[in-house]
Amino acid sequence: MAALEIHNVCKDFGSERVLKDVSISIDSGEFLILVGPSGCGKSTLMNAIAGLEPVTSGNIYIDGDDVTWRTPADRDIAMVFQSYALYPSMTVRQNISFGLEMRKVPKPEREAAVERVADLLQITHLLERKPSQLSGGQRQRVAMGRALAREPKVYLFDEPLSNLDAKLRVDMRTEIKKLHQRLGTTIVYVTHDQVEAMTLADCIAVMRDGQILQLGSPDEVYNNPVDMFVAGFMGSPSMNFISAMLERDGDGYAVRIATPDEEDLCLPWPAARVTEAMTEQLGQPVVLGLRPEHFSEEDERLTAQAEGTLMHTSVTVVEPTGADMLLRLPLGDQEVTARVGPKCAVSPGERLALRVDMARAILFNAETEKRLA
The missing domain is CATH 3.40.50.300 (P-loop containing nucleotide triphosphate hydrolases)
Known part of the structure; x- marks a missing residue:
């Protein structure tokens, strides 16, 4: 060939x-x-x-x-x-x-x-x-x-x-x-x-x-x-794009998501994934990219070992697919999709604890839409 x-x-x-x-x-x-x-x-x-x-x-x-x-x-x-x-x-x-x-x-x-x-x-x-x-x-x-x-x-x-x-x-x-x-x-x-x-x-x-x-x-x-x-x-469901601000967090960086009715959600950015292009956007609007599988249901038995940043949110829609479950939930002024296990016991309107895997998150320039980190 x-x-x-x-x-x-x-x-x-x-x-x-x-x-x-x-x-x-x-x-x-x-x-x-x-x-x-x-x-x-x-x-x-x-x-x-x-x-x-x-x-x-x-x-x-x-x-x-x-x-x-x-x-x-x-x-x-x-x-x-x-x-x-x-x-x-x-x-x-x-x-x-x-x-x-x-x-x-x-x-x-x-x-x-x-x-x-x-x-x-x-x-x-x-x-x-x-x-x-x-x-x-x-x-x-x-x-x-x-x-x-x-x-x-x-x-x-x-x-x-x-x-x-x-x-x-x-x-x-x-x-x-x-x-x-x-x-x-x-x-x-x-x-x-x-x-x-x-x-x-x-x-x-x-x-x-x-x-x-x-x-x-x-x-x-x-x-x-x-x-x-x-x-x-690429990806189904597609990646969630969340408007945010990049700011300092002690010696590191964090992505802040403004939430209209609650305290802002601040997600620490992994130090190993800081790039020069990203630091140039300090204090500027950015877009945080999270795939549905970057969320996981919090399990109290695993809290000590679990990776990611903990967040609490309400669930608006539950979509069972058999192999897993898709949840629609508000994050900032947007609604995002999270993919969790099929045994997740949650109903629309209830609050849920989820972990966000920032080690796999992606950061984009809000103007050019090019990847920053």
Whole structure:
């Protein structure tokens, strides 16, 4: 499988620049996911990699070869579309083998390839059916099989699961993960679903307005976002953003959250996580980023060992999800979401003691929305 390099790619549609100096490099066999809101440019970038959309400037390399101006047929890529794009008059077998037939692959090799991918995707029993006789998940498997039969250098997936229902989407996501682990293929995958991105990717590129805001592993993007957009986009429920002030606290620093009806909440900032960018904002408004799992229910038996700063608050909404419980509670002049264990015995209107894990909190500049610490 091939490595993929994208160097300073720009794409203009008339006077509008939809890709702005995009650069990405992934190793052979890596799973890259392009994620971002609708209209951010991820599908345009995918089409540029495929050769379906010529770039305005920049270069694209596959396996070290400059393919910027090559046709799609000459790039040795295979693409799986959102709409499946199956031929309705052909059987599953014919759909899978059609691309090989167009490339003049001998019949014995075509048949062997069909049997291989059908076994891999567990669709052998569907080979003589036509697309109209298949479910959505089965059609998607056939579309994947058609791509896998080719054994190209790079596979491109353009939102392949967006037309499936929720359970089937989860099942197919697992199948794609297993497939990548077995074959070690180089994959570029476009989605707007950040859960897909977190579960599938080796590397995530978060896009906004035609630019790459952050490129890194799922852990890096989730736990060390570069700005508020990335922090808020990755994670479900999304990160809580709380208006606060950064001030001195003895020899250290603290984040003060103004509360309208009670005494202000002052959260000490860990000394090991103080940065120069943060100290320059002393006395200025900042935004404190706390993910729902950064809150935990206070347990009196663990008080001596428990980490984090204790806070007391009322609960406005309780949302049981089975595996855990989401609580909506006021913090300052905002309402935030906390994720606690399923056995948390609390009802709307009651007060609750929670610990805030400031060791994992993130601080942002209130004006630029860039990360401070």
